[in-house]
Amino acid sequence: MLEQFALYNTQLVITGDINLHLEDPTLPATVQFQAMIEQFGLTQHVAESTHRSDGWLDVILTRDDCSLVDLCIHPPTISDHGLVVATIPFLHDAPSYLARQIRGWRNLDRDAFRSALLEVPAIADPSILADFSVADIFATYETTMGDLINKFLPLRPARIRRSALSPWFDMECRTLRRQARRLERLYRRTRLPVDRSTWVHFVRDMHRRYRDKERSYWEAKITSNAKDSKRLWATFDAILGRRRADPQCDAPSFSxxxxxxxxxxxxxxxxxxxxxxxxxxxxxxxxxxxxxxxxTSSELRCIILTSPPKSCELDPIPTFLLQEFVDDLLPFLNALCNRSIQDGVLPLSQKRSILVPVLKRSGLDSTDPLNFRPIANVSFMSKIIEKIAAYQLTVYLETNKLLPECQSGFRRGHSTETLLLHLLSDIYGAVDSSQLTLLALFDVSAAFDTVDHEILLKRLEISFGLSGNFLSWVGSFLSERSLCVVHGPSRSAWVPAPYGLPQGSVLGPLLYIIYTSEIGPLLSATSVLGHLYADDIQAYLHCPASNATSAVLAISKTLDVLETWMSTNRLRLNPSKTQFIWFGTRQQLAKLDLSAIAADFPHFIFSPVVRDLGVTLDQELTFAPHIHRLCRDSYYQLRQLRTVIRSLTSESTATLIHAFITARLDYCSSLYAGLPVGRLRCLDRVLRTAARLSGRIPKFGHVSRYMLDVLHWLPLQQRISYRIISLVWRSLLGLAPAYLRDLCHTTMEIPGRRSLRSTEQGLLLVPFAHTAIMQNRAFSVVGPSLWNGISLALRLFPRIVSNSFYAHLKTFLFGRTGIGSAPE
Structure with a gap:
């Protein structure tokens, strides 16, 4: 029942006597009930006795986003149950209007604009720029583009209504609506049956054309934004008519x-x-x-066209327009970029950033500026030159193996999933040896904003070997930067930015990895294992329960060493985000003497559950809290999507479901390997519900065959296997992180087995495991085991980068579903 109601985008209220004693949270039935309502995004509001015998038997269940008002529980009178009364608010946002200055890009005369563009001397003949300085060339670019835009599309005032309008409702629709109203007035005047019939038939045809136009509009929008998650989210909000926060209209609580x-x-x-x-x-x-x-011109053209079409007020011309006329501007832009590279200088106009405060996550206090992240908008051409520098620097660093192996942030082939997969594989290995694992999660406070430029340049020069023109350009990129803040209708003055890396630049993340490259070796020097993902630091070690105090002491010393290094490099850890957690089996965790540890280390507070890189981890690694949260969020998205399903084609619906449901289920799904089938059943229900919604399948209709034959979706267990085998394949190709490649060894690498025929079958070495948790859940064991279980043709597939392997792997796994293979 809840699985069906979860798709209804209405206020859901469930009341009554459920005959469960909710006042005792330890009862198995109560635990199961709480887990169930959490999965479906429901909240139970009654928290007092409702029965004559003091039991919490009566409930009011609503969705998470509903807040009851005036909840009152009356004492029992004629019944042994008390009367529960509450008010449920229903809110409706009134339409609002915003005065803006717009240009109306659709009205631009493309041919006239191109002709005017080619008449500019610097664009027609870039050789005249030979005697110009870098700053003069950029000034020419900005002045020329700005003047042309102002000539063809001057700013004009406009009054924009912010409400749930239909963007697909164009002039043709308005003409149809006027015609329908004209026919209606004619019938009201004549009252003739023929006029009524004409009016009714026209209205029905009008609404059919409305639906066709709406579907084609959203299908085009979804198809064009299918690979851009941010724009796809914006499209989804527009389909739902959800009001998007607009800083120009919404009054912020601070300036x-x-x-x-x-x-x-x-x-x-x-x-x-x-x-x-x-x-x-x-x-x-x-x-x-x-x-x-x-x-080269071809390289620059490729970089420009493959860059996201994002613009800000620092750009003299919108990025989509620059990409449209890139062939006309390419010689000029090539001269512009190469002059900056040749002189090792980035002009002041390209070193300005507009900071836009963005709330770090929903639910935080929006009145506190510290809860906002300063996202920097920089000019498009600055990003292009940064991309050129970042690519060449990355090739140099990877060729010479200068990047830290334990850093998984902002690196090709690395991800949160690969990091967590290796971390959990180590934890399962400790469990296999009857040991516990102590994990410490650290976060750097304002990491990007406090990077010291002088220290960074010295580290680049001494520790990474940069010099000459390259180091000069990076130095120019960092020096004399300025910023201003735009928040709502207010704007600050331009101020210098002597520290930090702009969050929004292309080169910033790579420079931060270089700046913090010594943290990995620092953790190793303290005999502690570690991983980094950007500014998130993870330190952990294994120990038997009897040595728990020694392990905490080692982590405490590591924390001291880390704080010293941070202070030396003008950074600081955020103590409010530091978390500690023990991992192990229930029996091993029961041996911990937490009271003795608390007496020796009172500043260490151990959490039963932590959120690590988007995954909720509990002490026994059951993943129950994570799966409950995942189901709740997925049902919420399905419920939203169901309200507009009639406005979408099947292809558009499948695209949105893939973006917001299956991609969510697949995120770090390799971590679910070996979990009990019962625990994964709720995720399988989400997958089946999504398929039912995509195919408009009735409540009692069969969905399994539709998932395989139409959507080509693998069942959940096969999706997990697909994910793990794909990571093994990437490890064998050398595309996965080194810490995963080290867990995948072919039998040919074993000296004593090189001459055996089994080495010609592409098998991997499967380590011995003492316990079931190691055998069924650790990537070091599960990965090679699943690889050895695929067909010989797949194991001997040519070791080249190709999507063909994944297609053949999916076909192979379809054959293992027991239902039959699906067409490619």
């Missing part, structure tokens, strides 16, 4: 100046706290990189 003051104070406090630290020590390298190579 841009307030945010800027908070932002500067936070950085100043960290700088002051670390001012008296010892200077950092740099470890030299023999590798050298001194020259940034010029970019």
């Amino acid at each position: 841009a100046d307030d945010f800027l003051a908070s932002f500067k104070k936070k950085i100043a406090d960290i700088r002051q706290d670390t001012a008296h630290s010892t200077p950092p020590v740099f470890h030299p390298t023999d590798c050298k990189l001194s020259t940034m190579n010029a970019v």
Whole structure:
């Protein structure tokens, strides 16, 4: 019943006597009931006795986003149950209007604009720029583009209504509506049956054309944005008519100046706290990189066209328009980029950032500026030159193996899933040895915003071998930066930005990885295992329960060493986000003497559940809290999608379901390997519900065959196997992180088995496991086991980068479903 109601996008209220004693949360029936309503995104509001015998038997269940008002429980009178009364609010946003300055890009005369563009001397003949400085070339670009845009599309005022309008309702629809009203007025005047018949038939045909136009409009929008998750989310919100937060219209609780003051104070406090630290020590390298190579026209064209069409007010021309006229502008843009590379200079106009405060996550206090992340908007051409530099620098770093192996953030082939897969494989290995694992999660406070430019440049020069033109360009990129904050209708003044890396730039993430590259070796020096994902640091070690105090002491020393390094490099850990958790079996965890540990380390607070890189981990790694949250969020999205299903084609519906449901279920799904079937059943129900919605299948209709033959969806268990085998394949190709490649060894690598015929079958070595949890859940065992279970043709597939392997693997797994194979 709840599975069906979960799709209804109406306010759901369930009341009555459920005959469960909810006042005792330890009862198995109560635990099961709470887990069930959590999966479906429901909240139980009654938290007092409703029975004459003091039991919590009567409930009011609503969705999570519903807040009851005036909840009152009356004492029992004629019945042994009390009367529960509450008010359920129903809100409706009134339409609002916004005055803006717009240009109306659809009205641009493309041919006239191209002709005017080609008449500009610098664009027609870029050779005249030979004597120009970099700043002059960029100024020419900005002035020329700005003047042309103002000439062809000057700004004009417009009054925009912010409400749930239908963007597909165009002039043709308005003409049809006027005609329908004209026929209606004619019938009202004549009252003739023939006029009524004409009016009714026209209205029916009008609505059919409305539906066709609506479906074709949304299908085009969804298809064009299928690979852009952010734009797909915006399209989904538009289909639902959901009001999108608009900083220009919604009055924020603080101004841009307030945010800027908070932002500067936070950085100043960290700088002051670390001012008296010892200077950092740099470890030299023999590798050298001194020259940034010029970019060719074809390379630059590819970079521009494959870049997201994002723009901000710093761009003199919208990115989509620049991409449209890229062939006309390419010689000029090539000269512009290469001059910046050749001179090792980025002009001041390209070193400005507009900070836009974005709430870090929903549910945080929106009145506190510290709960907002400063996202920097930089100019498009700055991003293009940064991409050129980032690509060449990445090739150099990877060729010389200078990047830390334990860093998985912002690196090709690395992801949160690969990091967590290796982390859990280590934890299962400890369980297999009857040991516990202590995990510490650290977060760097304002990490990108407090990077010291001088330290970064010295580290690039000494520890990473940068010099000459390349180092000069990076130095120019970092120096003399400025920023302003735009929040709502307010705007701050431009101020210098002497520290930090802009969050929104292309080169910033790579420079941050370089800046913190010493953290991995630092953790290894303290005999602690570790992983990093951008500014998230994870340190862990294994120990028997009897040595738990020693393990906490080791983590405490690691924390001290880490804080010292942070202070030396003008960074600071965020103590409010530091978390500690023990992992192990129920029997091993029961041996922990937490009271003794608390007495020795009172500042260590151990959590039963932590959220690590988007995955909720509990102490016994049952994944029950994570799966409950995942089901609740998925049903919410399905419920939203069901309201607009009539406005979408089957293809559009499948695209949205893949983006918001199956992609959500597949995120880190390799971690579910070996979980009990009963625990995964609720995820399988979500998958089947999504398929039922996609195919408009009735409540009691069969959905399994539709999932296989039409949607080509693998069942949940096969999806998990597909994910793991794909990671093994990438490891064998050398595309996966080194820490996963080290867990996949072919039998040919074993000296004593090289001459055996079994080495010609592409088999992997499966490590011995003492326990079922290691055998069924650790990637080091499950990965090779699943690989050895696929067909010989797949195991001997040519070791080349190709999508053909994944297609053949999916066909093979379809054959194992027991229902039959699905066509490709």
